[in-house]
Amino acid sequence: MTVLASVSLATFLVAGLAATQFRSQPLPPSNRLARDEALRKSVNQLEDQNRALKARVQTLQADVKAGEDETARRSSAAQEVKAQLDEQKTFAGLTALHGPGLTVLLHDGTDPNSPVDHSLGWTIHYQDLQDIVNVLWASGAEAIAVNGQRIVPSTAFHYAGVNILVNNASRLSGPYTVIAVGDPPALANGVGNPDQLAELKSRNRIYGLGFSWLRSTRLSVPAYDATFLVKYAQPIG
Amino acid sequence: MRSPSVELTARSQRLVIFSLIAIGLGFLIVVQLRSQAAVARTLAAQDDTSVALLINDLNRANNQLIQQNAVLAEQQTQLQKALTSGGADSQALSKELTTLREVNGAIAVHGPGLEIRIQGPVMDFELQDALNNLRNAGAEAISLNGYRIIGSTPVVSRGDILMVAGHAVRTPLVMLVIGDAEQLGPAADLSASSLQTRVQVSIQRQDDLAITEVVTPRPVIYAQLGK
Known part of the structure; x- marks a missing residue:
């Protein structure tokens, strides 16, 4: 009876540890690499999108500036506003210096x-x-x-x-x-x-x-x- | 009553069984500890938090850029429409001028935001950190004790005195911040948590704050237009 009880207790402990071991097993290398790669890919895609959006902003800014220049040429009132606008753009960092x-x-x-x-x-x-x-x-x-x-x-x-x-x-x-x-x-x-x-x-x-x-x-x-x-x-x- | 030889055999069997179990247990405990350490090392090397935070910031920035593109496209359409019909729409220019004057602190503004009261002395780097956190959370206009603060406003400590744009500001410090209170709140809490160990900080949301102080642009002497 004593042997049986000892074996049962030991088996229980071994099973418990085996279960814990299974649960704490790190991800297989292939899964881990896949997850790393997916995260890096997301960053790369978002940074590509970020660059493309900034390039689009700059294109639109150039188009708007061309429209503003033409507007200022046609109207003296607009010309006055345009002069103030250019000054504020310089203060705001929207022009290279x-x-x-x-x-x-x-x-x-x-x-x-x-x-x-x-x-x-x-x-x-x-x-x-x-x-x-x-x-x-x-x-x-x-x-x-x-x-x-x-x-x-x-x-x-x-x-x-x-x-x-x-x-x-x-x-x-x-x-x-x-x-x-x-x-x-x-x-x-x-x-x-x-x-x-x-x-x-x-x-x-x-x-x-x-x-x-x-x-x-x-x-x-x-x-x-x-x-x-x-x-x-x-x-x- | 078992014979001595049978008793000896049974004892030997028990010993073998216990030895095997002990070996198994020892092995499993060691493997268990080592695999846990491996998990910790792998996570540290991956720095998932950094990558996740970066993804979050990129998503937020890209959404902002999409909105900027939409505003610029609308502005261009408005200008082009007037030009095509032979006229000139100075309204579009005025609208952009107002936005830039707000950004540069050149006009008085009002809007929702936070009122932050700091009872106690603050060092320049602490105020800089707070301003940085608030700008990162989308602050659109800031004032401190009646002085408008913009991106180029210098904040320095001269001994125990805090100087903002060359003016001494003394406690209590009252900071008004206009922007999305939902976004500004956590940024203000973050700054307050580091200050609250030695000074009293209170943060109140306001539906409408007025910042009437304006900044006079510093004269440009050295910089010239162009690359």
């Missing part, structure tokens, strides 16, 4: 592989880009672009997992190039000011994170590759 300025270069440092340092301080974060852009505006920048993406009134940097996104889900990856058009000495003084970007400068020393800048006599920033939708804000008066 060039001029003297500053190029700021950033890249990840070296992973210390330290068991006590899990800070990821050696990588460039979206907040670093946001801080640099803020300092450049404060130093009198007239136009800014990050990795070819124009910084406009609606621009927000954010993370989607490990990806840094900006302007309609445009993915930014290092090395990062921030171009600012403006007075080169003023811009360089702003970035070089020890009171500004102190944390980034400290990580530059600790992790060898790349952070340098260069004055230039001619830089160019592209126009914003989309447009603005205002749905909720209404003008007063």
Whole structure:
């Protein structure tokens, strides 16, 4: 009887473990690869669609501009509005600009592989880009672009997992190039000011994170590759 | 009463059975632990969350771009219609001018949104993070303590003083944000959650907020049109 009871208990335990084992079995490699591939395919398809939609926006913007130019030629009232419109487009980042300025270069440092340092301080974060852009505006920048993406009134940097996104889900990856058009000495003084970007400068020393800048006599920033939708804000008066 | 030889045989059989079961159990426990570790490593390598978040953002951005295309197509049709009939429709130009003035903070605006009150000092990077989150959630107009904030408005800390566009702003901070309150709410909550450990933050939805302050565009001295 004792042997039977022992065998029964042991068999029960083995069956339980076997069941748990079956449930926790990782996906077979073929399924896992298929799932990875499907996810990557979705991203590629959506990014292709994103590029195509932006190209369509730019074509339509060119058509609208041609219509506006012709309208302004035919009416003096429209001509006045068109002059104001062109000025607002420049302020909003809808036109490409060039001029003297500053190029700021950033890249990840070296992973210390330290068991006590899990800070990821050696990588460039979206907040670093946001801080640099803020300092450049404060130093009198007239136009800014990050990795070819124009910084406009609606621009927000954010993370989607490990990806840094900006302007309609445009993915930014290092090395990062921030171009600012403006007075080169003023811009360089702003970035070089020890009171500004102190944390980034400290990580530059600790992790060898790349952070340098260069004055230039001619830089160019592209126009914003989309447009603005205002749905909720209404003008007063 | 069993004989000693029979008793010995039975004991040996029990020992063999238990040994086999113990081996089996040991094997299964080890395999179990190893397969669980493998599952964890596989998930980490795949970074499904990153890919899923990216897909979500791309879908959202593409929907926005589809809407932008529709607005531009309508604008073009309106302009073209007037031109074809021999006239000139300055209304289409005026409409676009109003939109850009709103975006650039050049005119007073009103609309639904959030009123965020912060009771306590805030550093420049904290305000930048909040503004970034709100813009990402579709904020269309923002003001802080009577100063209009647009994309190029610098926010810096001078010691304990927060400066917005060169003006000192002191607590309590009152931020007005116009946009879709459904979208703005979670973004404001996210910023508040990091601030609330040391300052008091209250967020109220409003059906109609007015932001009357405007921004004077800074003169363009160095930049010239064209690539």
